[in-house]
Amino acid sequence: MRLGTFLIFVTIVVTAAALSVIPPRKDKADTDTLELVQIMWRHGDRTPIVQYPNDPLQNETLWFPYATGFEAITKKGKQMHYDFGQYLRKRYEGFLSPVYSQKEIYVQSSDADRAIMSAMSNMAGMWPPTPEDPRSEWNPQLQWQPIPIHTIPKKLDNFINFGAPCPRFKELKKEYTNDSPFAKSINEAPENSKLCQYIIKHAGVKECDFEVISDIWDTLRIQKAYNMTLPPWVASVYDQMESLSAIFFDSRVLVPTEEAKRVKAGPLLSFLVKNMELRQNETKGVAKMYALSGHDTTSSIALGALGVFDTQFPSYASAAIFEMHKIQNEHVVKVFFRNDTSVPPFEFEIPNCGYPCHLNKFKEILAHILVDGEKWNEVCKSGGSSPSASKSSASGAISTTVLPHFTSHFIMLITNLLLISKW
Numbered sequence: 001m002r003l004g005t006f007l008i009f010v011t012i013v014v015t016a017a018a019l020s021v022i023p024p025r026k027d028k029a030d031t032d033t034l035e036l037v038q039i040m041w042r043h044g045d046r047t048p049i050v051q052y053p054n055d056p057l058q059n060e061t062l063w064f065p066y067a068t069g070f071e072a073i074t075k076k077g078k079q080m081h082y083d084f085g086q087y088l089r090k091r092y093e094g095f096l097s098p099v100y101s102q103k104e105i106y107v108q109s110s111d112a113d114r115a116i117m118s119a120m121s122n123m124a125g126m127w128p129p130t131p132e133d134p135r136s137e138w139n140p141q142l143q144w145q146p147i148p149i150h151t152i153p154k155k156l157d158n159f160i161n162f163g164a165p166c167p168r169f170k171e172l173k174k175e176y177t178n179d180s181p182f183a184k185s186i187n188e189a190p191e192n193s194k195l196c197q198y199i200i201k202h203a204g205v206k207e208c209d210f211e212v213i214s215d216i217w218d219t220l221r222i223q224k225a226y227n228m229t230l231p232p233w234v235a236s237v238y239d240q241m242e243s244l245s246a247i248f249f250d251s252r253v254l255v256p257t258e259e260a261k262r263v264k265a266g267p268l269l270s271f272l273v274k275n276m277e278l279r280q281n282e283t284k285g286v287a288k289m290y291a292l293s294g295h296d297t298t299s300s301i302a303l304g305a306l307g308v309f310d311t312q313f314p315s316y317a318s319a320a321i322f323e324m325h326k327i328q329n330e331h332v333v334k335v336f337f338r339n340d341t342s343v344p345p346f347e348f349e350i351p352n353c354g355y356p357c358h359l360n361k362f363k364e365i366l367a368h369i370l371v372d373g374e375k376w377n378e379v380c381k382s383g384g385s386s387p388s389a390s391k392s393s394a395s396g397a398i399s400t401t402v403l404p405h406f407t408s409h410f411i412m413l414i415t416n417l418l419l420i421s422k423w
């Protein structure tokens with residue numbers, strides 16, 4: 001065998017092996033090697049946020065059987081997070097002590113009520129008082145103890161709800177949502193401009209674009225899930241609105257350029273990496289678990305920046321879980337996504353990091369994205385200010401920039417096969 005053939009052969013074997021290195025999925029974490037857990041979840045089931053002008057279901061009292069009103073977590077949503085808290089208790093049994101301790105866990109929520117209430121419901125499930133332990137029980141009638149949920153105002157929050165002003169991101173978002181060639185082709189597609197005329201007429205809105213469609217569709221989706229009768233005009237366009245909303249969502253989170261990733265995901269990834277380093281350095285006062293209570297964008301932006309977000313709407317109470325393990329003296333990062341309560345979390349192989357993904361390599365592949373504090377304010381300036389900031393537009397590459405890891409392996413494999421067949 002010639003050396004070239006041999007190398008190609010080796011690549012194929014390695015590639016094929018890489019497809020199957022991820023261990024079988026399970027609910028219990030490997031607590032023997034675990035050092036740190038960082039989790040970001042979406043709030044639970046909620047009521048509609050937007051009432052469009054002609055919405056026949058605008059009366060807030062319609063929601064009182066389920067929630068306290070609009071924009072609120074529902075009873076079902078509270079239950080989702082309570083259950084999730086119970087799940088986390090079991091998953092991390094042996095890593096976290098059975099009794100709540102402020103030294104072990106730190107919870108930060110976005111400043112949205114539904115996220116704060118989700119975090120509270122989750123903690124209620126995770127840390128019920130333990131009667132046999134004098135530290136936790138305080139009212140024998142109540143299977144609950146207060147657990148602190150920290151938050152900061154939305155306009156300062158650049159890593160959970162992304163409300164902190166960032167002019168550069170606005171520009172980038174415009175480029176790759178409404179202005180990108182990809183979006184234009186969609187906006188200008190005859191069937192979509194017809195849809196817009198139709199929505200303006202029936203929903204009573206003044207203008208129509210991705211965001212408007214997505215906002216109205218979100219309200220319709222929830223009303224439908226609660227078996228409310230939608231107005232007759234909806235039936236013929238519901239599916240079309242859904243797929244445009246999905247494209248809009250993908251374009252918000254699948255930040256297509258490296259600059260957009262830095263601007264959008266930099267602070268969140270920096271938060272995660274910094275805690276890993278602090279833990280690795282055995283710094284005093286570092287918690288064993290950090291929980292971020294947020295929105296659909298929180299986990300998908302983190303996963304999207306790593307290239308493992310699979311472009312679906314993250315379901316209510318779904319969560320990205322970043323675990324740091326110490327295996328044979330090496331720090332390793334494991335990334336999971338729990339989007340389906342009926343199966344154990346999905347584990348990802350992080351593109352360009354390999355499996356297991358060593359912390360040093362993880363930091364290396366993210367180095368150009370990590371940014372926080374004052375530096376973040378710099379990269380957020382209009383026009384971009386970082387020397388490596390690429391100003392090239394998304395050029396319609398939304399759907400191709402973030403190949404799922406298995407796809408890239410698959411492409412490698414195919415490429416190798418083609419090479420072989422040429423030989």
Ligand SMILES: *[C@@H]1O[C@H](CO)[C@@H](O)[C@H](O)[C@H]1NC(C)=O
Binds near residue numbers: 059060061062
């Ligand atoms: C909303 O519904 C409640 C209960 O049916 C009713 O009393 C109230 O008048 C309605 N409000 C409006 C603005 O229609």
Ligand SMILES: *[C@@H]1O[C@H](CO)[C@@H](O)[C@H](O)[C@H]1NC(C)=O
Binds near residue numbers: 225226227
């Ligand atoms: C809506 O109807 C379906 C089918 O009858 C039912 O399974 C579901 O529980 C209902 N949802 C609510 C919120 O009542």
Ligand SMILES: *[C@@H]1O[C@H](CO)[C@@H](O)[C@H](O)[C@H]1NC(C)=O
Binds near residue numbers: 277
């Ligand atoms: C961890 O320790 C290394 C080596 O001393 C240091 O360079 C790094 O800044 C520390 N990380 C943090 C977050 O303190």
Ligand SMILES: *[C@@H]1O[C@H](CO)[C@@H](O)[C@H](O)[C@H]1NC(C)=O
Binds near residue numbers: 309310312337340346
């Ligand atoms: C959950 O996420 C995994 C991994 O991204 C994906 O394969 C799966 O289809 C998702 N399931 C649901 C119900 O969204």
